[in-house]
Amino acid sequence: MSFVKIPNLCGANSTVDALLAEAEKTINTHLDKMEKAAEEEVDEMLGDIKEQGKLLGKSLKAMLPELPSIPGISLQAELKALEGLVEGSAQYIEKLAALKGQFGSLIDLDAIGDADICTLANLTLPSGGTSPIKQAFDTKLSLAKEIVDTATDVPKFT
Secondary structure, eight states: OOOOOOTTSTTOOHHHHHHHHHHHHHHHHHHHHHHHHHHHHHHHHHHHHHHHHHHHHHHHHHHSOOOOOOOOEEHHHHHHHHHTSOTTSHHHHHHHHHHHHHHTTTSOGGGOTTOOGGGSOOEEEOTTOSSOEEOOOSOOOOOSOOOOOOOOOOOOOO
16 A cells, blocks of 8 residues: 655645554554464464374374285295206206205205105295294195094983
8 A cells, every 4th residue: 555655745644644554554463463373373283183193193003914024935845946947047047046045055956856855854044034944844644534423313301
């Protein structure tokens, strides 16, 4: 808002100018207060949102199950996979080198030849582990038939 500050100009009135200046000052003061209050309110709301977000995050973490670990590397399974590759191929050589690095200290992989994989030691390299562990060996399954139970008739007593 512009005020006429030249006293001798037609329509100039110092009283009106003073009133308008005071009104503009009052309006600007209140606008500044409103803006400051709005900023404080926004800051308070953001703080509340962050706090609620943290609580929700903790609740979600408590709800989610722990992710399973990566399964260990089984020597027997890896040798079975090695059988499926063409001997002498790049993939075969690479896989054999990896197996020698993982299990070579416990078993001579070059001497296995055509041996039955299931008769070898059941070694597993745990996820993230550096030394293999020995698992159960030569587990037998039952070959006997199940026993069938039949219900007997119970006489009624009267």
